[in-house]
Amino acid sequence: MNETRLIKRVAIAGGGITAWSAAAALKRRIPSLEIVVVSSPPLVDALADRIGNTLPSIGEFHSDIGLSDEDTIVRARSGLRNGTAFRGWADGLPNYVHAYGSYGAAVSGVAFHQLWLRDHQPRGRPFDSFRPADAETGFGLRLTIDLYQQLLRDYSLHLGVAERPGEVADAILRGADGFVEALLLTDGQRIEADLFIDGTGPRASVRSRLAEDFEDWARWLLCDRVTFDAAPPDANPTALDDVMATATGWEWRSPSPTETLTGRVYSSAHDGDAEGAIAIRQGRLSAPWVRNCVAIGDAAVAVEPLEWTNLHLAHSQIDRLVAMMPDAGFAPVELAEYNRQCNAEADRIRDFLCMHYVTARRMEPFWRDATSIEPPPSLAHTLTLFAERGRLPYYEEETFARDSWLAVLLGQGFLPERIDPLVDSVTPEQAESALSARHQRVAEIQPSYRGTFLQMGQSAPL
């Protein structure tokens, strides 16, 4: 090996949730690192730093870095969410819910959705009427952004992370090999480090100095504008967020404990530019990690918040960074494996989002355009295979479980042409008795689940 020196100094650029999450995770799990966060307020288009709705995976991230529910839910005043209610995405069909858990009950190896296609779909019972009960659903958080960011910053500083407020003006590259030598701040200060982590949002102030390798997804995901707004909190907030299709995109409504957050995502080509709209460019870097500089969060992957994956992607990148930390030689084989995993994950999330549009049923010009795009090959394969007989292919680094795909596909009326012949091995009576056994189990756990939530000081959105 050419270089066995360990990485010692890490500089993280960015002052939002993404950057502070990286700082806390790295310091907590690899305490020998000397970490400095070059902090500046996150920019408006850094969605991982601004979107408060998160997936259930956030719970694992917190326990990995030593934060409890008391810290992240009670103290940071987060709400709890169990899924998303999609409204108006398929003309002529009821609204549907994508909840994080399993739908119905499988019997003897026969997937529930196949039984549903035979027994329930013909009678007009929507797939999501079999969605998991609250007690069985994974829950994500509705973060109160400023409190949560403050929590992560305080925690990082407590762990021994240093903060250096400042704006990155430039990254100084070493002549010999193009590695980043130091960050040059607007006040003239130099910040040197072995590893530079870029959490500055889509502009990627540091990482963009090494290579311009952004792969644009605009041909698959047509929306390119987002607006944010807020309303007073609901008296009885629900655990579901609303995502309503509009003529040129969609809008959301999230009742968090402190306020009700709303927003709109749309295509400027179909709707012009609203005042105060923030431009987003969906896509990813072809290699988030180059030499001694790795982009995380929106600097690596930028997607619309449709399924609340923005912070999930950042967490997942941070987890990999911790697990795959190389030495100061930055061997290409190690970076390549990191990039392979990150890219596979990002592409599959892109597919999942794109699937919402191509299987939607609406008549406006935007929707006609959005449904008639040619999907990415991996999504095309998924849809063709599913359309045959309701089977979903398996991919490495898949974020969303099979039932999440099913909830959206079947919720939007994208039905397979045939029912799997395997269903013949299960009678409708057997299927029905498996369902009622499941309801029985849920009835037993539901009260204690509710109690747990009440204890967390929540306004019981159940």
Next chain:
Amino acid sequence: MPCRTETALTPYTSAIAMRSGWRWRIPLQHRTGNGYVYSSAFIGDDEARAALVNAVEGEEIAEPRVLKFRAGRRTRSWVRNCVAVGLSSGFLEPLESTSIYLIQAAISGLVELFPERKISPVDRDEFNRLIDMEYDRIRDFLILHYHATERSDSPFWDYVRTMTVPDTLKEKIELFRRRGRVVKYREGVFLDASWVAVYMGQRIIPEGHDMRADLPPLDALARSAEALRADIAAKAAQMPDHRAHIEAYCPMAEAA
């Protein structure tokens, strides 16, 4: 070549490296199976037969038979209305006992994608994609056993030690050599523990380590490793001898 079981009835198969390949030793209740898997480019059939006879323990029950095979897989297991399952889809030597696994993987895949009247090309392609993936991952794992060797006492081992291996395997080895990372799969028969066992066993020792390993204090780690060792030893001491257990649990009727 079957022999009488005269030595220990081990609860594992032995794969013993030979000059031009390797041989297996599979102890059963009524006999011990033996075989020599070799490369005909490096050793003749008669010489191989003699080497096997010479190496095995126990009185031989039958003469060795020579079987020829060509390692590889079909480019497409499923073509039109004909699906190859098991050995008709490909042949990998029995080094890691994968033949039956591959049969079962093909059957499960076929059950899941079973065609009705009309065969859909999509189902067929998905089946082929899954089977190819299984074969290719096992292939890399088998090649690792040969390539990661320090033997230099015969032309066969000189060849496999220095041969070009598939890029997918080259990357896996290099990644492990750096910091002990195993390329992550969620599917496939051999997962992390299997890869680590062969890497370490054949002395591909990582040059660095995962920085998270520095976190727990060394003496605490040593204490818990010691506790684990004692726990395993205590449990193992309670276990009956393998032969005694088999005789008590599932004895075979005497062969007629």
